[in-house]
Amino acid sequence: DAGVIQSPRHEVTEMGQEVTLRCKPISGHNSLFWYRQTMMRGLELLIYFNNNVPIDDSGMPEDRFSAKMPNASFSTLKIQPSEPRDSAVYFCASSLGRRGTSEQYFGPGTRLTVT
Amino acid sequence: ILNVEQSPQSLHVQEGDSTNFTCSFPSSNFYALHWYRWETAKSPEALFVMTLNGDEKKKGRISATLNTKEGYSYLYIKGSQPEDSATYLCAFIRQGAQKLVFGQGTRLTINP
Numbered sequence: 691d692a693g694v695i696q697s698p699r700h701e702v703t704e705m706g707q708e709v710t711l712r713c714k715p716i717s718g719h720n721s722l723f724w725y726r727q728t729m730m731r732g733l734e735l736l737i738y739f740n741n742n743v744p745i746d747d748s749g750m751p752e753d754r755f756s757a758k759m760p761n762a763s764f765s766t767l768k769i770q771p772s773e774p775r776d777s778a779v780y781f782c783a784s785s786l787g788r789r790g791t792s793e794q795y796f797g798p799g800t801r802l803t804v805t
Numbered sequence: 806i807l808n809v810e811q812s813p814q815s816l817h818v819q820e821g822d823s824t825n826f827t828c829s830f831p832s833s834n835f836y837a838l839h840w841y842r843w844e845t846a847k848s849p850e851a852l853f854v855m856t857l858n859g860d861e862k863k864k865g866r867i868s869a870t871l872n873t874k875e876g877y878s879y880l881y882i883k884g885s886q887p888e889d890s891a892t893y894l895c896a897f898i899r900q901g902a903q904k905l906v907f908g909q910g911t912r913l914t915i916n917p
Contacts, residue, residue: 723904732907732908732909732910733849733894733907734907735904735905735906738903738904745903746903746904749904781848781849783849789836789837789898789903790836790837790839790854790898790902790904790905791836791837791854791856792854793839793851793854794839794841794849794851794905795851796848796849796850797848798847798848799848
């Protein structure tokens with residue numbers, strides 16, 4: 691199994707540009723999570739999908755952030771317009787099961803730098 | 806506000822020594838606790854998921870215990886090796902919630 695796949699691994703963009711991060715979960719997993727890691731706040735959940743349906747998006751910082759999961763094997767996290775304070779590492783994770791009793795498998799992350 | 810606290814924040818241990826650190830979480834409405842190991846420049850890797858009071862889990866030289874009544878979990882590493890150097894994260898989920906809340910981690914460095 692290839693594990694959770696994220697692309698791109700690194701993204702450098704200018705303030706105001708649209709950024710799209712991509713994630714392919716492990717085949718057969720039905721839950722998908724987007725996290726953001728910063729020095730100040732550590733690892734924080736942005737949004738959680740179960741069976742392709744967003745269940746909890748309370749962690750999405752503001753309207754500039756949106757996430758979609760059009761099918762079981764693909765999800766995107768979009769930032770439009772991007773700002774320097776969005777610079778962080780964004781992780782996607784997947785698990786089998788709906789609630790918190792299943793371990794999560796993390797992708798390698800996308801390091802986003804907004805200048 | 807749901808607080809998950811880990812202590813110490815960082816720890817230096819001599820190779821071969823054993824060590825342990827703590828994760829504290831609210832004792833009410835417990836559902837599950839996760840431990841992850843996060844090596845520098847990599848992504849978090851699951852160690853344990855614990856759900857029952859008194860649970861003890863073991864993976865090689867690493868083990869964990871859980872006390873849901875008092876709201877803490879210990880992670881133990883026996884005979885530390887340089888490859889154990891990493892940040893160890895715990896994450897808590899309460900009854901009725903949908904998401905894990907992560908602690909800030911304990912950064913462990915093993916000195917050869």
